Amino acid sequence: KEKHKILHQLLQNSTSPVDL
C-alpha cells in the first residue's frame, strides 16, 4: 500500500461524503 500514496491521500483527505 506504501506505493499507492496518492490514491491513499485522495481517499483520506475526504471529508465525509456530503449530505446529499
Place this chain on the structure above:
Amino acid sequence: NALPQKKTFSVGGVVENKVVSLLLVAEPEGIFAMPDPTVPESDIKALTTLCDLADRELVVNIGWAKHIPGFPSLSLADQMSLLQSGWMEILILRVVFRSLALEDKLVYAEDYIMDEEQSKLAGLLDLNNAILQLVKKYKTMGLEKEEFVVLKAIALANSDSMQIEDSEAVQRLQDVLHGALQDYEATNHPEDPRRAGKLIMTLPLLRQTAARAVQHFCSIKQDGRVPMHKLFLELLEAK
C-alpha cells in the same frame, strides 16, 4: 456507518429510488481534455492528451466513489483495493456513456472526440473498436442515465480485487447497488423483467475491455515516450 436503507419514494409523481437519486446527484461533470494547440498532431500528442485527461478524471472519480452510498463505510484499505481494480472500468464506462449519442466516435471529452482516423493515428484503433462494441450494446438497449450511474457503482463494488479484507462488507455494498438496479427496473421497465440482468451481463465485456486498455497503456508506459502523471502511473502499476 450502516448502509442506507434501500427504499423507493415518490417525488413530484415520479417514482424514484433513493440509491439511484444519490448516485445521480454524485455524478461528476465531464472535464475538458484541452489538447495543446501549439503541438502538431501526432500519436504522442494524442496519447499525452489522453493520459493527462485520464489522470484528472481519476481524481474526479475517486471523489465520486466517496459518494456511493456505503462505500465510505468500507475500510480505507478496501476502498483502495476496489479502486485499484476497477478504475479503468469506471473511466471507460464514462466514455461509453458520453458516446451514446454519436455514431462510431468516442467522446473522451467534449473537446476530444476520436473517430476512426484519429484512433488509427494514436495507435488505438483496436482498443477504441472494443470500446465502441460496448457503446453499440448500450445503444441497442437504450441505456438510461439512471442505469449508467448504478452500473458504474456496481462495476466498482464488483471489481474482484484479490486484496479485500472484509468481503462481507463489500458483498453488502454489492447487494445494495444490485437491489437498487432491480428496484429501478421493476418500477421503470416492468415490460422487461430481465433488463437488470441484461445490464449486469454487459459487465464482462467492460472488464475485458478495461484489461486491454490497461495492458495497452502499460506498454506505452514501458516505451517511455509519453509523459504520464503520478496518479495514473500509480494505478497502472497497481495492475
